[in-house]
Amino acid sequence: VTRPVVVPARPLGFRTDMESAWDGDGFDALVRRNQPRLFRIIRSLVWDPDAAATLTQECFLRAYRGRADFRGAATLDTWLVSIALNIARDHLKSRRQSFWRRLVRGSDTAIDGEAAWPDPAPSPERTLAGREALARVFAVVEELSPQQREAFVLRFVEEMSLDEIAGALGVTEGTVKAHLHRATTAVRRRVKEAR
């Protein structure tokens, strides 16, 4: 006689970690934990603090709306970073398009009085050496491709591991290493030129 397999019932009110991350308190905790980090990443990429604030909000909202798509292949935090990167990329693309549209229409001023690329001027309290160092790295970052720039920010500003960066960018660890190698080599070259 075969006995029927008894599947233990889910206790009433039981919620997985994944589900509870999206309810009131869970979502609030998720936002609190990731807010400064996502803002920093987006700001480092789009260089407009107001836009970065809006895009950070957008990032959480997009994650909330697409919560069903999160399969748990990466951590929730890494998934949020990948959404932030996509949002920053879209924003830069539309900003570039808008810049060219304005240029074609006959106005060569940047969008809404904002520089197309950041003013790398450091704060006044920075030392001269610090300011020079900053200018060198800015020049390098400006020359990088979007994905190389993202890898650079995630690694050196956010101190994420290569594995996490690969997850957020959706590439292999080898690709991340290649991106970072390109950036560090360029910085090394600039340092040598400055001597």
Added chain:
Amino acid sequence: MTTHLTDEQLSAVLLTEDDAAARRHLDSCPECARDLAAVQADISEYARDARQRSGRPEEFWRDQRVALDGRRRHDRTRRLAAWTSVAAAACAALWLGVRPPAPRPTSTAVDADDALLVAVQRSLRRDVPSALEPVELLVADIGADAESAARP
């Protein structure tokens, strides 16, 4: 002649990957050690600046959370409204689908319709409309009287 660290090796050290040969070389080569320190200092300066520029007071984060909560609530309300409309449409469709069919005409109604049709056809076939029938009779009577008077 000393072989200095390649870009790949320096990059690997910066990424804190284990490269024992590169580490040994750095211990004995002041030039490469200086190179590495300079690159590290530049990148650290960039990272420090990025963090500094992104620093915000607690109110900023709180305001952002409040705004986000509002947008999320608005989103939920909109979605609820959309679902309500869909449910109402589904109910309407269901009601239309299960509503009893319109009653078929009974045989009595059919007979009455046929009788009316026959009457109309008869009326059309007549030379004189039914409303003028008395006048027709009157004219016939007058004609008959005149005929009998004329007879010798």
